Amino acid sequence: MVTVEVVGEGTHEIDPATLGADPTYADLVQAVDYSPHEVSVLVDDQPVPEDRPIDADHVRVLRLIKGG
Numbered sequence: 001m002v003t004v005e006v007v008g009e010g011t012h013e014i015d016p017a018t019l020g021a022d023p024t025y026a027d028l029v030q031a032v033d034y035s036p037h038e039v040s041v042l043v044d045d046q047p048v049p050e051d052r053p054i055d056a057d058h059v060r061v062l063r064l065i066k067g068g
Contacts, residue, residue, distance in 0.1 A: 003058045004032050016054050026050040029061060039063050 004012045012032050019027040025048055026036040036050040042060040 002028060002054060002056065004028060004061060005059070006032060006034075006061045007063070009063075019054075023054050024051050025054060025059070028054055028059065032061065034061065034063070 002014050002016055004014055006012070014028060014031050016023045016028070019031060025041045029036045029039055029041060029050070040047050040062045041050065042048070042062060043056040043058075045060075048059075
């Protein structure tokens with residue numbers, strides 16, 4: 001299980017095995033109903049690429065804010 005903390009919105013427990021073969025952080029983000037293009041994924045407070053295979057048991061998802 002991976003604990004996915006969406007900053008300011010709550011925590012989810014996701015089983016990577018339910019995400020298909022070789023799940024990535026993008027798959028994990030989509031499992032909590034976000035697009036990889038609207039968030040940053042942090043592992044140990046460091047950003048990780050969306051195409052990297054999941055290798056942590058706790059991640060933080062930080063929503064990016066656009067404005068103009």
